Amino acid sequence: MRTFLILVAVVVVVGLGVAIYMLKPVTGPARDLTLTANAERGAYLIRLGGCIGCHTDTANGGAELAGGEGLVTPFGTFHAPNITPDPNAGIGNWTLAEFSKAMSDGEGPQGHLYPAFPYENYTLMSDQEIVDLFAALQAVPPVSTPAPPHEIGFPFNIRLALAGWKNLFFHPHRYEADTSRSERWNRGRYLVTGPGHCVMCHSPRNALGAIEAGQELTGNPDGGTGGRAPSLLAASLVDEGYDLDTLAQTLADGFTPGFDVLGGAMGEVISESTAYWTQDDREAAAAYLLEED
Structure with a gap:
């Protein structure tokens, strides 16, 4: 009986510890919100x-x-x-x-x-x-x-x-530039992994809906949109006929190197988002995805 009670106590303590850990707040660095808005x-x-x-x-x-x-x-x-x-x-x-x-x-x-x-x-x-x-x-x-x-x-x-x-x-943090890479490459990495959130749709998810570690941008058979989100790895893009100029152009007008037009969810991303990006931002994203500095 004593052994049983000890086991119950251990389970309760471990359970409480797990609950405390899993329910603790997850917050990133404090922000300065006194800045003048534009x-x-x-x-x-x-x-x-x-x-x-x-x-x-x-x-x-x-x-x-x-x-x-x-x-x-x-x-x-x-x-x-x-x-x-x-x-x-x-x-x-x-x-x-x-x-x-x-x-x-x-x-x-x-x-x-x-x-x-x-x-x-x-x-x-x-x-x-x-x-x-x-x-x-x-x-x-x-x-x-x-x-x-x-x-x-x-x-x-x-x-x-x-x-x-x-x-x-989830590990909230601010973007940190890779000082060994160019400003354009860092801007592209920021766009793809940050506000442009390309990595969100073009990466496979595990059973709990999180991106599979180490598989970022390798494609998602579902894509969270009911359709396939293809790989955006440099080798995959090159196989599709992309170089920096054509990829930046596709982000502007949706036309692919194979003379197709991107539709569906990606077509909407282009028409409502990337078509409005500056040319420099489109080229930066293309440079990062194609592993060019």
Whole structure:
């Protein structure tokens, strides 16, 4: 009996220890939110980060940034929320600090955010970019129509469980340049792994929905969009006929070296995001993906 009680006590202690670890807050470095905002720079960040493509239900004629069509995943269907400054349906009542926490630590006023929202990538953004982006979103026309709720079942609808997911897979931090590489290469790496979040769709996921370590940009048979997201490794791109100029051009107009036109989810990424990037940013992303300095 004594041995049994000792075993029970050990299990309880270990269980409590695991629970404490899995539920502890996951936060990155503190941000300076006193910086002067520039909404014009923020408007570019809206395009750079793919906000319009995800948060606008273009297929059904939805208002810009008022909520996106469903993103079908193995865990259920996620609907990108209304991020216009409407105080009820959107984020009009959010403070800059709350917005920063959502972008940086994946936690909104309602609790932990699902990683279908790519805060794993947005956490790399600079303090100035967060301040500018918030100012730009506060300047768009408010829309009073709320986005549909997520369509996810038990146990994935328990937001508290996301604390455990974050402790396992999320490591919030700011982008750190590789000083051994060029400024263009670093800009491209930042775009691909940061706000452009190419790595999010073009990497395979494990059973818990996290990117498989060491397999970044190797492609995803699902892609989180119901379609295949191909490999973006340099060798794969070269096999498809890409060089720096053609890849940058494809990001501008969707035409591939094989005289095809990219459609579906990638077509939307191009038409609503990368087509608006500067030529320098498109070339930087292409240089990083093709392993060119």
